[in-house]
Amino acid sequence: MAFFRDLVEVADRVTQVASRKEKIRLLAEFLEKLSPEEVPIAARFLAGEVFPEYDTKELGVGYSSLKQAYSVVRHASILPIAVQPLTITEVYRTLERIAGATGEGSKNKKIKLLQSLLSRMEQREIDFLLRVLFGEVRIGASKGLLLEAASKIANVPISDVLHAYMVLSDVGDVLLMAREKPSMLGRAELNLFHPVKPMLADMAYSVEELFQEHGAPLYLEYKYDGIRLQIHIDSGRVEVFSRRLNRITEFVPDVVEKVLGNVKAEKAILDGEALAVVDGKPVAFQDLLKRVRRKREREKFFRELPFQLHLFDVIYINGRTLVKETYSSRRSILQEIVTSDELLAKMKIVYEKEEAENFYKEALSENHEGVMSKRASSFYKPGIRGSDWLKLKSYDTIDCVIIAAEWGHGRRSGWLSNYHLGVLDEESGKFLSVGKTFKGLSDAEFEEMTKKLLQLKTREEGYTVYVKPEIVVEVDYSEIQRSKRYPSGFALRFARIRRIRFDKSPDEATTLGELRRRYLQKMQNKELDEEEG
DNA sequence: TTCCGACAGTGGGGTCGCAAT
DNA sequence: ATTGCGACCCCACTATCGGAA
Numbered sequence: 001m002a003f004f005r006d007l008v009e010v011a012d013r014v015t016q017v018a019s020r021k022e023k024i025r026l027l028a029e030f031l032e033k034l035s036p037e038e039v040p041i042a043a044r045f046l047a048g049e050v051f052p053e054y055d056t057k058e059l060g061v062g063y064s065s066l067k068q069a070y071s072v073v074r075h076a077s078i079l080p081i082a083v084q085p086l087t088i089t090e091v092y093r094t095l096e097r098i099a100g101a102t103g104e105g106s107k108n109k110k111i112k113l114l115q116s117l118l119s120r121m122e123q124r125e126i127d128f129l130l131r132v133l134f135g136e137v138r139i140g141a142s143k144g145l146l147l148e149a150a151s152k153i154a155n156v157p158i159s160d161v162l163h164a165y166m167v168l169s170d171v172g173d174v175l176l177m178a179r180e181k182p183s184m185l186g187r188a189e190l191n192l193f194h195p196v197k198p199m200l201a202d203m204a205y206s207v208e209e210l211f212q213e214h215g216a217p218l219y220l221e222y223k224y225d226g227i228r229l230q231i232h233i234d235s236g237r238v239e240v241f242s243r244r245l246n247r248i249t250e251f252v253p254d255v256v257e258k259v260l261g262n263v264k265a266e267k268a269i270l271d272g273e274a275l276a277v278v279d280g281k282p283v284a285f286q287d288l289l290k291r292v293r294r295k296r297e298r299e300k301f302f303r304e305l306p307f308q309l310h311l312f313d314v315i316y317i318n319g320r321t322l323v324k325e326t327y328s329s330r331r332s333i334l335q336e337i338v339t340s341d342e343l344l345a346k347m348k349i350v351y352e353k354e355e356a357e358n359f360y361k362e363a364l365s366e367n368h369e370g371v372m373s374k375r376a377s378s379f380y381k382p383g384i385r386g387s388d389w390l391k392l393k394s395y396d397t398i399d400c401v402i403i404a405a406e407w408g409h410g411r412r413s414g415w416l417s418n419y420h421l422g423v424l425d426e427e428s429g430k431f432l433s434v435g436k437t438f439k440g441l442s443d444a445e446f447e448e449m450t451k452k453l454l455q456l457k458t459r460e461e462g463y464t465v466y467v468k469p470e471i472v473v474e475v476d477y478s479e480i481q482r483s484k485r486y487p488s489g490f491a492l493r494f495a496r497i498r499r500i501r502f503d504k505s506p507d508e509a510t511t512l513g514e515l516r517r518r519y520l521q522k523m524q525n526k527e528l529d530e531e532e533g
Numbered sequence: 534t535t536c537c538g539a540c541a542g543t544g545g546g547g548t549c550g551c552a553a554t
Numbered sequence: 555a556t557t558g559c560g561a562c563c564c565c566a567c568t569a570t571c572g573g574a575a
Binding site: 018019058062063228293476 | 558559560561562563564565567568569570571572
């Protein structure tokens with residue numbers, strides 16, 4: 001039986017050391033000593049999780065509830081003198097009770113339970129638990145290093161551990177298997193209706209890069225701006241899972257119907273993307289979101305925003321796991337079992353740069369995000385982001401003025417790290433915010449930017465420092481969205497700073513009118529009429 | 534010896550459901 | 555009826571360590 005404070009102790013030590021090997025050693029050493037019941041719980045806590053990733057349990061406790069619970073405990077200045085330290089299991093059981101509270105009065109009940117937990121803890125334990133509940137333990141180790149620790153404990157290659165992670169989809173369960181049945185790690189079989197972590201893609205910035213990385217011919221696919229779906233089929237039963245492994249079958253009846261009608265396979269696990277299409281055109285992502293997880297007026301939204309399905313991979317078929325088959329052979333199998341081409345992601349094998357450019361342009365002209373390039377000889381690597389899959393997306397650039405900045409956290413503390421981006425509203429002569437970004441600057445640039453911004457400071461409220469609008473930054477973004485949050489009426493999606501333009505003055509920045517013009521241009525004729533009307 | 538792949542950390546906007554107000 | 559919170563869709567980018575080249 002281990003105490004929660006032992007876990008905190010090891011987390012602190014892991015934080016202290018910079019070496020990853022040493023972090024792994026410390027984690028393995030600790031997890032080896034725990035009881036089988038404690039192992040998965042401790043492993044998840046260290047990864048900033050409470051429940052398994054495939055689990056539907058929700059804590060329903062976030063920043064606000066934590067703050068509320070913590071403020072009461074902090075002011076309660078009664079130090080527990082002879083209180084028995086909490087065990088790891090006791091902490092977990094209370095968190096389960098917090099997750100279990102629903103309905104009227106549940107919020108207060110959750111906070112009460114949280115208070116009871118915190119009141120039995122030392123400051124160090126409180127700090128750690130809060131970080132677990134935020135999902136940001138910040139010990140310089142997370143799932144990746146925990147899986148390395150599993151490999152060390154079980155004394156098997158990391159590839160066996162990754163195989164088990166694919167099957168189990170949870171670090172806690174993997175660590176338990178490493179402890180109890182290490183020889184099973186490399187041999188476990190995929191289970192239908194237990195979701196697998198989807199394979200992810202790295203960014204690419206040009207067609208040349210795709211050729212350089214993957215070589216000719218390229219296997220290109222359209223990249224759709226929708227939601228990732230993993231579809232499990234077994235004898236007419238279909239279940240659908242999201243990228244984060246949530247079961248969302250009841251939200252996608254149209255997808256289920258398409259699969260039942262067009263996939264010839266007794267058992268299969270398919271990978272694809274769904275997007276909402278109206279009048280033959282994909283709707284903006286923010287509109288597609290309206291029907292994801294919707295309950296109210298469900299039928300209406302499902303009808304008005306019908307999903308189109310584009311399958312691009314198959315990782316299991318009729319008892320055979322295909323992750324160790326090449327992408328090109330998986331794609332062939334997929335094409336054999338899917339009877340309608342409409343259900344496939346559009347794909348083309350190209351040999352020349354120009355063909356690739358044309359395919360990319362074609363995808364963009366149909367209002368899709370861009371293209372994916374997939375290495376033909378590559379295996380399916382669940383949960384791994386690597387260069388086997390590359391995404392090439394389009395983006396635009398504008399010049400914004402920094403109108404405020406927020407103090408950073410963690411390794412960014414002491415720096416102004418998050419910048420409010422403004423564009424000039426010609427009518428009022430004021431700079432209006434179109435969103436924030438914390439991406440694109442190097443440490444040295446944060447340092448310099450912080451100094452410059454503090455010189456321009458007009459006032460400070462909480463974490464936010466307001467400044468005279470003088471510094472211009474070139475900002476890349478992937479889409480202009482309608483916004484209720486910002487008075488400008490627009491927000492940039494995926495905004496990041498390309499470079500700082502100390503050479504430019506604020507009056508050279510992009511105007512709101514220009515932004516509006518770009519937004520309307522992207523909206524095709526039909527939507528444009530609605531906006532004007 | 535240098536290079537580069539995988540990880541961890543830092544945070545973005547929008548949307549819904551739900552409990553509290 | 556409205557508001558605020560929490561969960562979950564979509565993520566991009568830089569620094570770092572340690573094995574690959």
